[in-house]
Amino acid sequence: MSELFPDYRASWETDQHRELRKHAADFFRKESTPNQQRWAEQHMVDREFWNKLGAAGLLGVDLPEEYGGLAGDFGLSAVIAEELAMAHDSSSGWIVHSPIVAHYIDTYANEEQKARWMPGIISGDLVLAIAMTEPGTGSDLQAVKTTAVRAGDHYIVNGSKTFISNGTHCDLLVIVAKTDPTRGAAGVSLIVAEVNDLPGFERGRVLEKVGQHGQDTRELFFSDMRVPVANLLGAQEGLGFYQLMEQLARERLIIAAVCAGMAEAAVLEALKYTKEREAFGRPLIKFQHNRFELAELKAEVLSIKTTVDYCIQQYVNGKNDPATASMAKLIAADKAVAIVDRCVQFFGGYGYMMEYPIARAYAAARVNKIYGGTSEIMKEIISRSL
Secondary structure, three states: OOOOOOOOOOOOOHHHHHHHHHHHHHHHHHHHHHHHHHHHHHHOOOOHHHHHHHHHHOOOOOOHHHHOOOOOOOOHHHHHHHHHHHOOOOOOOHHHHHHHHHHHHHOOOOOOHHHHHHHHHHOOOOOEEEOOEEEEEEEOHHHHEEEEEOOOOOOOOEEEEEOOOOOOOOEEEEEEEEEHHHHHHHHEEEEEEOOOOOEEEEEEEEOOOOOOOOOOOEEEEEEEEEHHHHHOOOOOOOOOHHHHHHHHHHHHHHHHHHHHHHHHHHHHHHHHHHHHHOOOEEEHHHHHHHHHHHHHHHHHHHHHHHHHHHHHHHHHOOOOOHHHHHHHHHHHHHHHHHHHHHHHHHHHHHHHHOOHHHHHHHHHHHHHHHHOHHHHHHHHHHHHHO
């Protein structure tokens, strides 16, 4: 249930979604919120947090029951994403692991691969990451330079990746690599590396980001790293670019859901603060300017929620429309960044102190306009549907 809009209910939201929402909210407020500062200082969540997520049933909500999942719809992941943001979490790599990378395994892995990996993915014993971005390659994924050259029953992988979330804890890494550099997009493949104690695999430095300091975002390096050919995702080489394109709508929708939760959480913090903080002998909320500003912010949050929920409903209905997903991310990311920024202003100097959730949200929000495809890329995709 939305704290800002108690009667609000998305069209896709069933009683199962609402029960999961309460469960996720309780879990994150207990296991995540109190640890944000400590995780930021150590640049990663505790490794056992992943197993706690698994034990709480939060890693396999839309994965097959035969491996321990709930076999639910995308809305279950959207609910968790919103509650993660509502709990002021900017450290967990749950979004990368569960609704994004796990879905690559579920969609493209064969039965042997699923039997080998799925139980650990759902329990939290196997943490997932995906290695797309390279130092010289961002949104143009067909231009990746990392190569995977077949040698017998192994691929020899060479290259480097950057901005990799879950870079410290990942046990399974989905690598975007060129299996045939001469074929452009048709030469890209997805290969899963089981990286623990794997010769030729190196975790580089933890990157010092503007925000989300508790996320273990790293550089990764591959030097003659041998990965079994049996770990290829898909029936043949050269499907990777198309697999990525099929899944990007899902990734953008989950980021949009996070932005909706982040915007609502920021306004709730501002409301709480303006009711408690006094200036010139009365609470800040008693000043007309502040009330009008908060009223406008509340309306803006509702506009994000309704847009995102409309797009989620489309996805739940089986309409994996890249343009619609791009609209959700464009609107949600841009508006959330602006809303968080305006909420900081109510706090004065305290809004600039990282011990306050609003300051951490301010630092964390900006990247939503960049990763998962920049706002400019979203406009390009939307423009193709005009």
